[in-house]
Amino acid sequence: MPDSQDYKSAMDKVTAGQRWKQATLEKMQAETGAQNASRPRRTIPFGRRAIPLATAAAICLLVIPAAARSLTSVSGGATAADQASPRVATRQMPESSADAANGAVPFALAAAPEATMAEAPQDTAAAPAYTTVESTSPEAALPAEARPAEEADGLDAALDQLDEILAAEGEGRTRSDVLASGLVEGDCFVFVLAGDSETSYRLYQVPCAQ
Amino acid sequence: MPAFTPEEAVEQFGDTVFRAAFGLVKNPQDAEDIAQEVFLNLVRHAPRFDSAEHQKAWLLRCTINRCKSHFRSAWVRRSAPLDEHLSTPFTPAENTVLDAVAALPMKYRQVIYLHYIEGYSTAEIAALLDSKQNTVLSQLSRGRALLKDTLKGDF
Numbered sequence: 001m002p003d004s005q006d007y008k009s010a011m012d013k014v015t016a017g018q019r020w021k022q023a024t025l026e027k028m029q030a031e032t033g034a035q036n037a038s039r040p041r042r043t044i045p046f047g048r049r050a051i052p053l054a055t056a057a058a059i060c061l062l063v064i065p066a067a068a069r070s071l072t073s074v075s076g077g078a079t080a081a082d083q084a085s086p087r088v089a090t091r092q093m094p095e096s097s098a099d100a101a102n103g104a105v106p107f108a109l110a111a112a113p114e115a116t117m118a119e120a121p122q123d124t125a126a127a128p129a130y131t132t133v134e135s136t137s138p139e140a141a142l143p144a145e146a147r148p149a150e151e152a153d154g155l156d157a158a159l160d161q162l163d164e165i166l167a168a169e170g171e172g173r174t175r176s177d178v179l180a181s182g183l184v185e186g187d188c189f190v191f192v193l194a195g196d197s198e199t200s201y202r203l204y205q206v207p208c209a210q
Numbered sequence: 211m212p213a214f215t216p217e218e219a220v221e222q223f224g225d226t227v228f229r230a231a232f233g234l235v236k237n238p239q240d241a242e243d244i245a246q247e248v249f250l251n252l253v254r255h256a257p258r259f260d261s262a263e264h265q266k267a268w269l270l271r272c273t274i275n276r277c278k279s280h281f282r283s284a285w286v287r288r289s290a291p292l293d294e295h296l297s298t299p300f301t302p303a304e305n306t307v308l309d310a311v312a313a314l315p316m317k318y319r320q321v322i323y324l325h326y327i328e329g330y331s332t333a334e335i336a337a338l339l340d341s342k343q344n345t346v347l348s349q350l351s352r353g354r355a356l357l358k359d360t361l362k363g364d365f
Contacts, residue, residue, distance in 0.1 A: 001363025002307040004326050010304035011327045016228035016245065024220055024246045031253045032216075140340055147260070185258055 047188055047205055129165045130193075130202040138179035138192045141201040146182025149189055154208040155181075158189040161206045213259035216252045219269070222262070224249075226328075227269050233323045234277040236312040244276045267338050270328065274320050274339070281316060310360040318353030321346055 043050035135141035149155055159175045166173040173193060179201070180192040187208040195201045214222050227248050231241035251272055259265040300308065311319055324330045324338065332350060336343040357365040 002303040002310070002361050003363055004307075004365050006301070006303045006307045007311060007326055007365075010300050010308050011229055011233055013300065013304075014225075014229045014232050016224045016242075020228070020242050020246070021220055021224050024224070024249050025217060027246060028216055028220070028249060028253045031250055035253070137342065139342070144340070145257070 045186075047184070047186060129169070130204045132195055133192075133201045133203050134199055135201055136199065138194075138201055141192045141203060142180055142182045142190060143184050143203075146184050146190055149181045149183040152183045152189070152208075154187075155189065158191075158206040158208060162189075162191055162204055165204060165206070211262040213262055213265040216249065216256075219252060219265060220249055223266055223269050226266065227273050229327070230270055230273045230323065231277060233311070233327060234274065234316070234319055235280060236308060240280060244273060244280060247276055248272045267334075270324070271338055277320075278316060307357075307361065310357055313360065314353055314356055318349055318356065321349045322353045322357070325350055 042053040044053060044056045045051075046056075133141040159178075162178070163175050166175075166177075175191075177193050178191045179194060182190050184190055184205075189206045189208065191204045191206065193202045193204065213219075224245070228241055228245040231244040231248075232238060235241055235244065248269055252269070257268060259268065311322060314322065320339070321335055324335045325332070330338065332346045333343050335341075335350075336346045339346070354365050
């Protein structure tokens with residue numbers, strides 16, 4: 001009766017011909033030539049991925065003005081809180097010309113600490129430290145090239161960093177909630193935690209501590 | 211061992227990739243096309259590999275994905291399967307077992323191939339196919355049972 005040995009011996013007889021190898025090498029050279037001839041797409045490295053420059057520029061155009069606006073409202077712009085309370089933002093004239101000469105700021109704008117604190121959490125909440133991934137399992141949510149991280153150097157330090165990130169999020173999560181982990185190129189650990197639905201996972205990327 | 215350049219990879223893994231494609235589609239012409247497309251993908255995407263073994267695993271995964279796409283294409287569904295073999299003659303027993311494996315559903319055929327021909331463990335197959343080890347174990351077990359049933363013997 002035929003068995004697995006027949007299967008192995010049959011497959012051992014299967015080899016790619018020299019003609020096929022030659023044709024493949026020629027096509028690969030043609031492909032390489034075509035790639036070199038076309039204008040290379042300029043990218044910016046981001047973790048293990050490379051983001052096209054145009055995409056990065058579009059993100060910057062959206063994010064930088066928003067960040068600048070939020071910074072202005074925290075450190076001295078005329079916010080609604082400023083207008084509601086004259087105490088919040090007051091212009092202080094130097095007492096004398098001697099103060100100005102000693103480096104006192106001519107028009108110091110003092111923001112009330114409570115106003116600053118009220119604004120600050122909004123800034124941190126605006127930029128989550130994770131990427132949301134839709135996947136069928138935590139393992140599948142890892143990047144395709146991720147290698148096992150269990151025995152990698154720096155795993156403990158990365159988990160400490162992850163704990164800090166999770167503590168900052170304030171959702172009560174810790175490293176014990178990690179469902180899958182891996183090590184990706186560029187020496188970054190990736191950790192998968194549960195997301196907002198059954199098929200949604202949060203992917204945290206933590207650089208290896210050197 | 212460090213990864214090979216794409217040109218070296220054709221020499222090193224050409225047989226492996228072609229054999230995997232043939233083992234899954236059982237048609238030398240289709241296997242040649244699929245294997246060639248896999249190596250062209252290697253040039254196009256230029257992924258970084260940690261080692262030659264990592265590169266081989268990527269090539270095998272790419273081959274399996276290509277074979278799945280091949281079976282989904284309308285052309286394959288409409289065309290009658292070609293009864294073509296390689297120039298190397300197979301024994302009747304080898305032909306019987308190749309036909310039996312080719313008749314298996316793709317999910318069983320791929321784990322049977324990776325386990326028996328490439329010698330991967332179930333854990334390695336699970337990593338390669340991005341699947342769970344238990345799933346691979348059950349697919350291997352069911353595939354074996356189907357082959358035993360078809361071949362009326364041991365597998």
